Amino acid sequence: MALVIDGLTKQFGTVQALDGVSFAVEPGGICGFLGANGAGKTTTMRIVLGFLRPDAGTVTWNERDVRDWPRRTWGYMPEERGLYLRMSVLEQLVFFGSLYGLSRGQARKVALEWLSRFRIADAADRRAESLSKGNQQKVQFIATVLHDPDVLLMDEPFVGLDPINVALLKDAFLDLRDKGKTLVFSTHQLDQAEELCDSVAIIDHGRIVTAGPTREVKRSTGHQVVRVTTSTDGDLDWLRSLPHVTVTRPGLDYTEVRIDAGADAQDVLRAAIARGDDVLRFEVADPSLEEIFVERVGALDVEERTLAAVEGGS
Amino acid sequence: MTDLGNIAAVARREYTTRVRTRSFIFGTLILLVAVVAITFAPIIIRALAQNDAQRIAVRVAAADVQGDPVATLSALLNATTETGSATPDTKADFVVTAVPDLDAARQAVVAGSLTAVLAIDRAADGELRFTLYTNDSATRPTAGTIRQASTAIAVADRLARLGVAPAEQAGLFAPTRFGVEWPDPARTGPTRGTTEVIGQDMLSFGMTILIFMMIILYGTWIAMSVVEEKSSRVMEVILNAATPFQLLTGKVLGVGSVALTQYVALLLVGGAAMLAEGAVADAVLGETGGAALPEGLTIGLLLLFGLYGILGFLLFAVLYAGAASLVSRQEDVNSIVMPMTLVATAGYLVGVYAAIGLLDIRAGWLVVMSQVPFLSPFMMLGRITAGEAVAWEIVLSVVLLILAIVGALWLAARIYAAGVLLYGQRPGARAIWRLVRSET
Numbered sequence: 001m002a003l004v005i006d007g008l009t010k011q012f013g014t015v016q017a018l019d020g021v022s023f024a025v026e027p028g029g030i031c032g033f034l035g036a037n038g039a040g041k042t043t044t045m046r047i048v049l050g051f052l053r054p055d056a057g058t059v060t061w062n063e064r065d066v067r068d069w070p071r072r073t074w075g076y077m078p079e080e081r082g083l084y085l086r087m088s089v090l091e092q093l094v095f096f097g098s099l100y101g102l103s104r105g106q107a108r109k110v111a112l113e114w115l116s117r118f119r120i121a122d123a124a125d126r127r128a129e130s131l132s133k134g135n136q137q138k139v140q141f142i143a144t145v146l147h148d149p150d151v152l153l154m155d156e157p158f159v160g161l162d163p164i165n166v167a168l169l170k171d172a173f174l175d176l177r178d179k180g181k182t183l184v185f186s187t188h189q190l191d192q193a194e195e196l197c198d199s200v201a202i203i204d205h206g207r208i209v210t211a212g213p214t215r216e217v218k219r220s221t222g223h224q225v226v227r228v229t230t231s232t233d234g235d236l237d238w239l240r241s242l243p244h245v246t247v248t249r250p251g252l253d254y255t256e257v258r259i260d261a262g263a264d265a266q267d268v269l270r271a272a273i274a275r276g277d278d279v280l281r282f283e284v285a286d287p288s289l290e291e292i293f294v295e296r297v298g299a300l301d302v303e304e305r306t307l308a309a310v311e312g313g314s
Numbered sequence: 315m316t317d318l319g320n321i322a323a324v325a326r327r328e329y330t331t332r333v334r335t336r337s338f339i340f341g342t343l344i345l346l347v348a349v350v351a352i353t354f355a356p357i358i359i360r361a362l363a364q365n366d367a368q369r370i371a372v373r374v375a376a377a378d379v380q381g382d383p384v385a386t387l388s389a390l391l392n393a394t395t396e397t398g399s400a401t402p403d404t405k406a407d408f409v410v411t412a413v414p415d416l417d418a419a420r421q422a423v424v425a426g427s428l429t430a431v432l433a434i435d436r437a438a439d440g441e442l443r444f445t446l447y448t449n450d451s452a453t454r455p456t457a458g459t460i461r462q463a464s465t466a467i468a469v470a471d472r473l474a475r476l477g478v479a480p481a482e483q484a485g486l487f488a489p490t491r492f493g494v495e496w497p498d499p500a501r502t503g504p505t506r507g508t509t510e511v512i513g514q515d516m517l518s519f520g521m522t523i524l525i526f527m528m529i530i531l532y533g534t535w536i537a538m539s540v541v542e543e544k545s546s547r548v549m550e551v552i553l554n555a556a557t558p559f560q561l562l563t564g565k566v567l568g569v570g571s572v573a574l575t576q577y578v579a580l581l582l583v584g585g586a587a588m589l590a591e592g593a594v595a596d597a598v599l600g601e602t603g604g605a606a607l608p609e610g611l612t613i614g615l616l617l618l619f620g621l622y623g624i625l626g627f628l629l630f631a632v633l634y635a636g637a638a639s640l641v642s643r644q645e646d647v648n649s650i651v652m653p654m655t656l657v658a659t660a661g662y663l664v665g666v667y668a669a670i671g672l673l674d675i676r677a678g679w680l681v682v683m684s685q686v687p688f689l690s691p692f693m694m695l696g697r698i699t700a701g702e703a704v705a706w707e708i709v710l711s712v713v714l715l716i717l718a719i720v721g722a723l724w725l726a727a728r729i730y731a732a733g734v735l736l737y738g739q740r741p742g743a744r745a746i747w748r749l750v751r752s753e754t
Contacts, residue, residue: 046735049554051550051553051554051735052735071554071555071556072555074554075554076550076551076554078547078550078551080547080550081547082546082547082548082549082550082551083546083548083551084331084543084546084548085546086331087327087331095323095327096551096552096555098319098323099320099323099324099552099555099556100555101319140551143551147555
């Protein structure tokens, strides 16, 4: 009972877009699909939705090939906004709904509910082109969920939203998850993924670097992070001299260090006390997703991969 | 969902969003006004021409000219402009008068109060000599008719000088007994008159133009609409809900219905205008016009026009849609649909030339071409109105058209499925073929 992506490969001309992509998403969860531009996120999503055929590999939902499920099982939000600019918002939502087999009346009712939930009820009769980018994006999201799909795949759903709308969308995500829907979304904002996702999959150059429940992924390196503040602020040499410790983020408020796998984080506390300092703050944590990502893939957005052009988007 | 449900939803969207646009409403209104104007154009022209009859003066300097030159000229000039239906109370288009003074008459032509002066005198060898003084071109029909009348007057004069009495001359000029019969002995119906043939030629000519316009105009609409969905990325959203086949079919049917709406409106208004022509001519010109629907316009022919129009449109429209899916910018639409436009134009030109008699409509190559699916919509109507196409030929061409549409739909849906997600580079012919084959 899950969305299982198994061994996908896809080549565009000479570019190997996907090279054995495998991961699974448990139903009723939110999965973050993370990767740099051109890493293969959009291609993977398009294969899951059946737009593209993989050269090899399968995708199944509840043990049946994704292509065998009715279309209303799937909701898709492409990265680039796709709306009929000269059609009214409500009209096109009704059209999208009717393509999934909703009656026009039903589609209208659900669309209006979502529009008012997203505080754009007054935009129902306006042309899509007259809406701001953020509002267009919310309409796009409504088009994705209108027909109550079991699985939602969303490409960068948070891009271009202001903090209030981000909160509205996050809220909607959690609601859908609580109703048992399965959500997969790609994002560049790793803090958002960390906050929302039950599981993550990190893709790089067409290969899955790491995937699994968020907590496990964060622990997968074996590193731990310690945030420490002592009374002798500013003097970091004692920290740098400790074995298995790397200062990753010196700061006024606190200093963050990375503890190598297998080392004991408590050694830092013991060393501080041994120095006679007052320890004002001492916190042991798993590394953030961003740290995992940087460690596994390198910095986000360091380079636009050539694949971005081939995929036609990201 | 079902194929039909999604096709209907796509077609419905295409239709409703298009017929509501201002450009469609105004475009249709302008076309309707144009149709009415064209229908009434002959009446309007005649009503305008009625008030300024052309005045032609005749100065006879030669003595003993046989007959009345003025009457001969007047009869010939006025006969050509109004074949058959001239009634005594109709105002003549040409007023011919005799004048005594040539110089004064020439002055009047210069001043514009006369159109022309015809001077008749006798040369030294006894022959009549005619001189036309006019600002008009010598090749104009009026000048031609005057030349014809002059010849008639000269021949009568020569006969009189040879000693043939006027009564005997009448016998000489009596019409020859000449008949036209069908070559097939089994065929006994009346042969077709010239005016009837011209009427039918114009009918198939007009219908072929309408079919061509429908294919080019609405085919381009479909191509534009495909590219619009692609460039606005709506394609990705609807592709999740509907198959490329459903999208393609719905789009073609939706835009086709828009075309049909416009054409039915045009035909209804045009037909009503033709029926009203007689009554309007009555009121405006004060004459009883014999205007009705054009000769040879039967229900059967109208149905065949509709059939070839719709089938031809479907064939080209699915290919326009398939081709347009390969490009992602509006600027590239014209070049990608160019091959189909060229085929349509070639079929249209050959069809029209054959319909109006510039090409022999019975030629073997033309008969073969008229069965080719991409050309038959432009060529069969001409052959049908000319009475050259027998029933099985019509049936065969329709069957071939339908088969071609099925094939085109299959091909276009594949190109569409592969093309709609292609952005950026335009694929070459080889790449298209690979895409078509890979979409199994």
